[in-house]
Amino acid sequence: MKKAMWIYLIVMMALLMPLSAKGVPEVALDLSAPVKLTIWTHEDANRTKLEKQLISEFTAKNPNVTVDYQTYPSGKMRELLTVAFSANQGPDIFNQSQSVIRQFVVEGRTSALNPAWIGEKSLKAITDRYLPGALEAVEFEGGVYGMPLEYTNLSLFVNKQIFREAGLDAEKDYPKTWEDVMALSEKLVLRNGEIITRRGFDFRYPSYTMQFLPMVEQLGGQLISDDGKKAIIGDEAWLKFFEYMRQWGPKGKNLGGPTYVAPRTAFDLNKNEIAMSESGIYQMARMKSVNPTFYNSGDWMVVPYPQWADAKQEVAGAIACHYYLVNGQIPEAKQVWAWRLVDFMLSHSEDYLTQVNLVQPTYKLFASETFKAIPYSAVFVHDMERAELVYYDDISSAVNDKFKAAVEAAMLQGEDPAKVLVSFRKAVQDLIDQR
Amino acid sequence: MKYTGIEKRKARWGYVFVTPAVVLFLMFSLYPMLNALYNTFFNMKLLSLKPPKFVGLANYAYILTSEAFWKSMKATAIFTLGAFIPLTVFSLVLGLYITTRNRGQKALQLMLYTPAILSSVVAALIWMLIFDPRGLGNAFVNFLFQTPGINHNWLTDHIMLQISTITIYVWKYIGYFTIIYVTGIAKIPQSTLEAATIDGASAMQTVMRVIMPLLKPTTMMVSIVAMLNSLKSFSTQYLFTQRGAPLEPVNVVTLNIYNTAMRDLNISRACVMSFLLFFMMMVLTLVRMKSSERDVTVY
Structure with a gap:
């Protein structure tokens, strides 16, 4: 009887051992599998309209991707994200200002952008898009963890x-x-x-x-x-x-x-x-x-x-800078698609400017006629030159x-x-x- | 075969019936409480993925010597006394008033109970409009006291803000406790009240000498529940501070726990405050129960 019990216990332990094994065999990324991305962002009726339209374009080009776009009152976002991430249930993509997101970056909750995922050769190619200092709050230990959505000074x-x-x-x-x-x-x-x-x-x-x-x-x-x-x-x-x-x-x-x-x-x-x-x-x-x-x-x-x-x-x-960030705790294939979607949306910086008056801190946008034509843009730029990130x-x-x-x-x-x-x-x- | 009596079999079914409730209590109440107590001995940060370090009683030492914590205790004590005493007294008075009416009892109960079914958020938002400097609050008080143009600073002055939060809480829950009193009064045997009338007791004597002593269990229940609920009050204070009201006058312990955990991300210190609040509530409940056990009236 005792012998049978020992055999039973050894068999059970052997069966359970793989569950506690550390490390997972490397698997090549399957980017063709269906992916559902969840975005949490703060309410802004004008921006929501634009982003939903951009998401439709993106999913039409990438039919394996579906997107659940959710908006919340801006004052609630920080608490929602804190609760969700502390339970390891954060959204795939989210946006917040530099003062809030820094703790998510420092605590390793967000995904470091691999330039190859969005078709860039190096991180420098990405940082060169932006005005000096614009990425400061999302730079950490040599990596870039976010892309700017809006750059606002008062x-x-x-x-x-x-x-x-x-x-x-x-x-x-x-x-x-x-x-x-x-x-x-x-x-x-x-x-x-x-x-x-x-x-x-x-x-x-x-x-x-x-x-x-x-x-x-x-x-x-x-x-x-x-x-x-x-x-x-x-x-x-x-x-x-x-x-x-x-x-x-x-x-x-x-x-x-x-x-x-x-x-x-x-x-x-x-x-x-x-x-x-x-x-x-x-x-x-x-x-x-x-x-x-x-x-x-x-x-x-x-x-x-x-x-x-x-x-x-x-x-x-x-200057308050809102960034789009990607959850670093989701599978890598999902991170790739999340970054691609973020990059696709943010590449329409002139649409964000003309339809929502949101300014992205890119050299391209600041040099554009569209930006110069915005009323009082010169006043804001004058102040920006004397300001730092919040x-x-x-x-x-x-x-x-x-x-x-x-x-x-x-x-x-x-x-x-x-x-x-x-x-x-x-x-x-x-x-x-x-x- | 072992003999089992009918009582024993009934008791077994009793265990079966209470098991779901016990399991839910263990999972959703006792386990979180023990887990919170365990967390108090570590320096756990809400977003951190690193394992927390054991710090012994350091979090207790920090909280118990923290000026902010004792200010929170003061704010909690002011709010609890300010809400629990009027809730207990006025709900008893309203309960007596309703049960002695011949007409309109249901309408009165409905009117008083309605605020209790509103969510605390909605209630706070309604009162935010009333307490707006150009809102009904100033208009009503200035009309009543013939003081046009005075801003009573309902949401900005230290004392007025405390009065405002207490007012909302009493308005919201008075109906709930009134209904409990109405039920308690209805349970008093009619024969006892008739006997008092035959013996020549006046209405006041009937209330003070017959109804009040027989209502002691209800009063104890109402006072304990009102006290515990007041100690746990959170949403009104939270919403007011979100809308610009100063934190300190209404920084009750529950709000401090929330801010320490959610804003400062220091979950261990928040757990210490939760545990201290739990301990305080337990002691106050036991004291209240002991004080009521001494003089129970039975007719």
Whole structure:
């Protein structure tokens, strides 16, 4: 009996051994097998229309490929991707900004692009397509892990009509400094008692490192030291910035706040609710689609990102770059098709520009007549030349949240900037030390 | 053959019937809880593919000495007390009011219960509109107190934001607890109430001396459930902070757990906070149950 049991156990172990064996025999890639690719991307009605059309063209040329294109609210994407990847269930293709995707790249969740997969001879042939620095956030240990979908910097949109009604000439009186922004906002704001019915200007609140960090950098401050070890450099710059935000909030001059309607949305609607807002080139396509009358009226203009009167260096609003990335945990054949689809879609950069006003940072596009013909493209390029990519790191997402909490403490709770600075420094230093 | 009595056979069927529930509990409740407890001893990062390192009690030491955690505990305590006390008291009052009405009982119950079936997300979005500076909240309060033009900063002021979240929670769940009280009151034997009337008890005396003591088990159940639900509250605070409200006043422990795991990607520290919250809820429940066991009234 015992002998039979031993034989049974040995046979079972022998049968189960292959399951625990490490390494898989190499198999040649079968690119003709049917492949279903899942894309997760953020909502943008104009872009969705274009990308669905491009996907149809791609699948018509490659009938073994089918694509499930899914859109989600942009604010939800980071959490969805984090949950999906932590369960090893990430989509095959996804897009996110540099601040979010860096942690996916660093943690080995994304696929390194093999140039041969998309018919290029070398990585240099790919990097040579793009403006310097545009691929920084997706470069890691000699590989390239993403391709840029949109390159967005913030410039200032001005409603000329509201300026006119306030006795101002927008062409001459538009704000050049942050001090001007506050002074003009005090002039243009309308209130019913304490309740604001029209804002002069308001910030783009969720984008803390994109919108606010350049303001601090203009004054000589830094978020993290050059060696990456110390949080918050240049206290004077930070204190001035937090004091400005305290003045902006309801407990200061009451000029706006994050619980009001998003400034760019209010600006496009042109219902006398805001005179100035910040956004990128893409905003013009949205304005054209939401309010074509206003878009065609000539009653708005775009001017450069303001600087402090006593700025130590000229820095424009940081550039957010959204990349398309491929899941590195899917079979290689699927990765090949995913990269081919991404490359195919992004090769239509002029379509993205003309139909969605999305700018890809390619030399080809920037030199094109199509780009030059976009209204105010020269203003955006002028600012881009003075800007860097939005801060990205494996902790950049978390740092953005700490920045948000610090600005809220000064602006909404009216906390002393010195106290805010102490808490903010500790929170960011904690994140640095955890790495 | 071994003898089996009818009781024993019945008990066997009992085991069969409870097995699915026990299996589901083990898989979806106990295992995740034990797994979370195990994770607290490692430095596990949500997206990392590297094996986590054993760090012993370092995560506990970090959390228990973290200022942010204790601020979260304070926010949780304020929210729980602010929500659980009115929920218990007002649902009892409404329960008594409904059961003493001759007409319109069902309509009142329906009206009160309706918010409970709304998803928390929808409820928060409705209230976001009400609390907008130009919304109904300011208009109503300013009309009531004849203070035109005052912005009550429902979503930006530290205290007002806490009041706003508590208001939504009480509005949403008061109907649910009222229905439980209505059921509890309906269970009180009619003969006991009639006896009180024959003995000359006034309405107030009947409520205070007969109904309230007999409602103790219901009150205990309502207070425990309301307290535990308040401690676990998350979605309103989450949505408000997503829409621009400041984090600190409403950074309850559940929201801190979520942000630590999903934003900071530090799943081990999130597990420590989850375990501490679980422990706190268990202790509070036991204390509440013990305090009610002492004076049970039976007629």
